[in-house]
Amino acid sequence: MYDVVIIGAGVVGLAVARAIGEASQKSVLIIEKEESFGRGISSRNSEVIHSGIYYTPGSLKAEYCSRGRDLLYDYCDAHNIWTNRCGKIVVGREHQSDDLEAMFHNAQENNVPEIKIIDKKEIQKLEPQVIGDVGLFVGCTGIISAHDLMASFYKKSQDCDHDYLFKSRIIGAETTNDGYELSIGNPNGEIEKVSTQWVINAAGLGSDLAAEMLTADYPSLRFSKGCYYKLSSKWRGAFDHLVYPLPDKEHGSLGIHLSFDETQMPKLGPSAHWVDDHHENYDVEESLLDQFFEEGARYIDGLKKEDLSPDFAGIRPKIWMDENPMPDFYISHEADKGFPGWVNLIGIESPGLTSAIAIGNDVARWVNEG
C-alpha cells in the first residue's frame, strides 16, 4: 500500500512528487504510460515563463501563474537551471490600441510587475525587425529549459526513494475502506493492482479519462492542436525579446508568437486547431505554411515564406464547457464529492509549465494535512 500514487510524469506530476518528497517521507509511486518522464505536453510547448497578463483576475490561472512564475525563477536560480528573463512585447496596429490598453489594465489587476505601454519608436528600439504601432512591454516574461526543470524534479523525487512505473497505464480505479485500488496495465500486457491512500491525477491529455474511472461527474477535455514552424538559420539571434500578436480569442490561444530557446533559434507558433477525438497526432501539416507566413509577416519585417519550415506540434487539453475557448484550470481535492484523497488536475494547459511548482506545493500541502 502506497501513501500516494501520481498518475502522469509530466511537469505537473513531477512537481507534485518533488513537493511531497521535500515535505514528508511518504511512500510515492508515479505511473507513466510512456517510457520516460516528460514525453507529453510538457516537452511540446513554447517553454515560456508567463507573466500572468492574460488571465481573468481571481481565476486559478491568474493565481497559479503569478505565484508559479516567481517560484519558478527562484527554483531555477537555486538549482542552476537555464532561464532567460528576456521580456516580451505584445504588438498591435493603431486600431488595436484599445485592446492593448485593456490588456494592460488586466495585467495591473493581476499585479504583474514590469509592464508598460510602448509606442512605435520604442518597439523599433527594442526590436528593429518588428513591425507595430503600439505595444505592451512585459519585463518579467522569460524562457526556460522545460526538460532540465523536469530532470531536476525527477532527480529530487528519486532521491526520496519514490518508485516509478514506466510504460504502464492506469486503466481502472475503485474505492476501498482506506483509499483506492488502481488497475494498471503493465508493459507485459498484464494487469497489476496497487492500493493507495491518495491518488493525484496529473495525466495531462488523459486526465479527464482518469477522473471518469471513478465517476462521470468531471469536466471533459477537447484537444486543441498547436503546430510550430522554425525560422531558417539566418534569423538566429535576430531577436532579444519574445514577440506576440494580440490573443486569438476565437480559438482560446495566445496567437502565433515568436519565441526562441537557448540556441537563439527563433520559431513561430503555436497555431490552434480543434481535434475531434482524443487522438494524439503530432504531425506538423505543411499546408499551414501560408497561415504561418501571413501571421508572422504581420509583425516580422523581411520575413519570407522560404524562411519557414515545419518544426513540432503540441496538444492543449482544453476543458470543454459551455463552448468556452478560454476555460480555467480544474484543480480539486474531491473530498466534497465523496472521494477523500483523490485530487484531479484537469485542463492544465498554458500557463501550466509556469504554474507547476505552485500547483505541486498546494497538492503536497493537502496530502500532508490530510
Ligand SMILES: Cc1cc2nc3c(=O)[nH]c(=O)nc-3n(C[C@H](O)[C@H](O)[C@H](O)COP(=O)(O)OP(=O)(O)OC[C@H]3O[C@@H](n4cnc5c(N)ncnc54)[C@H](O)[C@@H]3O)c2cc1C
Ligand atoms: C502548444 C502548447 C504551448 C504551451 N506553451 C506554454 C508556455 O509557453 N508556458 C507555459 O507555462 N505553459 C505552456 N503550455 C502548457 C504546458 O505545457 C502544460 O500546462 C504542462 O506541460 C502540462 O503538464 P502536465 O504534467 O499536466 O501534462 P503532461 O506533460 O502531458 O503529463 C501528463 C502525463 O500523463 C501521462 N498519462 C496520460 N494518461 C495516462 C494514464 N492513463 N496512465 C499513465 N500515464 C498517463 C502522459 O503520458 C503524460 O506523460 C503549452 C501547452 C501547449 C500544448
